[in-house]
Amino acid sequence: MEGKIIVVTSGKGGVGKTTATASIGAGLAMEGKRVAVVDMDIGLRNLDVVMGLENRIVFNVVDAVKGKCKLAQAAIKDRRINNLFLIPASQSDNKNVLIPEDMVRFGETLKAEYDYILMDCPAGIERGFENSVAAADEALVVCMPEVSSVRDADRVIGLLYARSITPKLIVNRIVPEMVERGDMLSHEDIVDVLSVDLIGLVPMDDNVIVSTNTGNPLVLQKESKAGAAFLRIAMRVNGRTDLPIEVPRAQGKFWKRMGTKFGLGK
Amino acid sequence: MSAEQQDKNAVRVKGMGDGLCVMLDPDRPPDVLEEELTRVFTPLRHLAVNARVMLDFGDGEGGDALVGKLGDFLRDSFGVGEVARIARRGKNGPDERLRQRDMDQSWHHYRSDVLMLTGRVRSGQKVTARRHLLILGDVNPGAEVAAGGDIIIMGSLAGTAAAGQTDDLESIVLALDFRPTQVQIGPVMAAGLPASPRPFPEYAHVEEGGIVVEDYIRANPFGRLPWPEVR
Ligand SMILES: Nc1ncnc2c1ncn2[C@@H]1O[C@H](COP(=O)(O)OP(=O)(O)O)[C@@H](O)[C@H]1O
Ligand SMILES: [Mg+2]
Secondary structure (H helix, E strand, O other), X not given: OOOEEEEEEOOOOOOOHHHHHHHHXXXXXXXXXXXXXXXXXXXOXXXXXHOOOHHHOOOOHHHHHOOOOOHHHHOEEOOOOXXXXXXXXXXXXXXXXXXXXHXXXXXXXXXXXOOEEEEEOOOXXXXXXXXXXXXXXXXXXXXXXXXXXXXXXXXXXXXXXXXXXXXXXXXXXXXXXXHHHOOOOOHHHHHHHHOOEEEEEEEOOHHHHHHHHHOOOHHHOOOOHHXXXXXXXXXXXXXXXXXXXXXXXXXXXXXXXXXXXXXXXX | OOHHHHHHHOEEEEEEOOEEEEEEOOOOOHHXXXXXXXXXXXXXXXXXXXXXXXXXXXXXXXXXXXXXXXXXXHHHHHOXXXXXXXXXXXXXXXXXXXXXXXXXXXXXXXXXXXXXXXOOEOOOOEEEEOOEEEEEOOEOOOOEEEEOOOEEEEEEEOOEEEEOOOOOOOOOEEEEEEOOOEEEEOOEEEEOOOOOOOOOOEEEEEEOOEEEEEEHHXXXXXXXXXXXXXX
């Protein structure tokens, strides 16, 4: 097997990287792929909580990278979704215990075992970021419709290009009513500044918080618009580039289809 | 400054691509200038033979009459090739033929001093040009562009631009969509410029010690110059 490593990053914290990693990972597994999601937020782990797997942790990513355990021992199988595995962060270590060279080596091990490996990148552009992108083949940049978040995404996109990684953009936490009133940046405004391919638009959705608190996967919640949006992103990641991008609308009822203008898959 | 020192400064020479550029003070008497030319050309020996020589009288008046005289002198004494005068802003003589020749010469003799880039400058990135900077693309918020001379952005300027670094007040910053976070020309700085309702070409320049932003098409600052000049 020769898997693909995708880093989920943003520069800024609290924009939905962890939510996106868990949901897209679940979506890819539901597409029948073998998936590992790796929590690279060493010292501040929370992907395990979002996935409801925190009480199953024995070994973590630092143990696996340092060879203190086998990959299979650190990978926790999801309770509800087949083929989905979590490699949790360590809670006690400092993020400087890992170096990018470690990660490149570890990446090879992961790629031999999984179709897709999603790296949940910590906030910032220091060592944690370096470690997360070291082995990455592709990148998903998560951004909120907020000036400071766009600024940080732009910074990160520059750093990714410098590593020859062409990122794709997820705009998360869109409030359509605010966009329509002109109180929130539209995704067009954001794409104008960042000029990268869009891979999905995710609305603000209370189900995200419910899901996080219950550990019940967002993508399994039928009524969750954010869950549906992440599922579609997962399908596009998995090669369904013909799938149109849907723009969250106010009035709640319908989605507007966007043309192929922001189409992917070049 | 001693008299001798002053005479030394009356003539300076610098290499210029495939020719020599000689800066002279036209206010000095011709015989002093010839003496000084001898001083700087003698060590050049064969390098001066057939060399193209551009005489630069700076902004001083009255250089035109000197060009012929000093040209003859240089050809006779050192075997140089063509001798011409460098065109200067608004200081050229009335002779159309001479003006045309000066203009043509100036194209031949100047090397490009422009850093031209395409693409987007992103937040956290910095681009610095020794002299003029031309970007076909956008400068994002959080990005910085800086130049020894002018900055021309064929796109939107939303980041920080510093032209004329570090002390050239003549430099300009021009963008098709002008909404920088901050603009600096030489040491003069401006921030918090009011946003324009829609994108149109604007440029910033220094006027009476402050930065002024104007509609570029309407102001047409260089359209008033009667013929093209090297900037
Ligand atoms: N689409 C969304 N709608 C509502 N809340 C969201 C959405 N995406 C993320 N959140 C919330 O935002 C917060 C930060 O999300 P998280 O995924 O932890 O971000 P990060 O990993 O980038 O720090 C969490 O409380 C999460 O529940
Ligand atoms: Mg996180």
